[in-house]
Structure formats: C-alpha cells, structure tokens
Amino acid sequence: MAVEAIAAKGQRMGPIRRIARQLDLHPEALRSWVKRAEIDAGRAPGQTSEVTERIAELERENRELRRANEILKTSAAFFAQAELDRKTQ
Structure with a gap:
C-alpha cells in the first residue's frame, strides 16, 4: 500500500506518515519496511x-x-x- 502511494504521489514521507497514522504504526518503522521492500524488489540499491x-x-x-x-x-x-x-x- 505504501509503495503504491509513494509511486503515485512521487513523494516518500507524506504518504508514509499518512499510512503509518492509519495503521497506528511509527512512521520510521513503515519507512524502513518500504525501503527493505524496494531493495528486495530491485528498485533500490542494497543487499x-x-x-x-x-x-x-x-x-x-x-x-x-x-x-x-x-x-x-x-x-x-x-x-x-x-x-x-x-x-x-
């Protein structure tokens, strides 16, 4: 959900904060999960x-x-x- 929102908006932290608030998560936790998902999918550099x-x-x-x-x-x-x-x- 967050990855799709980021792709649609072209921004990162706005959609992450909004979605984290909706899911009652800390934004930093969601941001790190999104980053890991992007790396695993090959859309971002890293292991x-x-x-x-x-x-x-x-x-x-x-x-x-x-x-x-x-x-x-x-x-x-x-x-x-x-x-x-x-x-x-």
Missing part, C-alpha cells in the same frame, strides 16, 4: 534480505567451525602430550 540472511548463516557456520577447530587443536595437543608422557615412563 536483499535473502543475501543478508545467507551472509548471517555463513558467519554463524564460520564461528562454529572455528570453535570446532580450536577444540580439535586443544585435544590433539592434550593427546600428543599424554603420548609423550606415556613413552617417558
């Missing part, structure tokens, strides 16, 4: 929601893999030291 979600997913996976690598390094060092201790006894 789409899909790309943003994929980046977040990859960053989570990267953190998990780094943590797993640290655990493996620590356990390898522990077992290597235990093997050395066993051989010297």
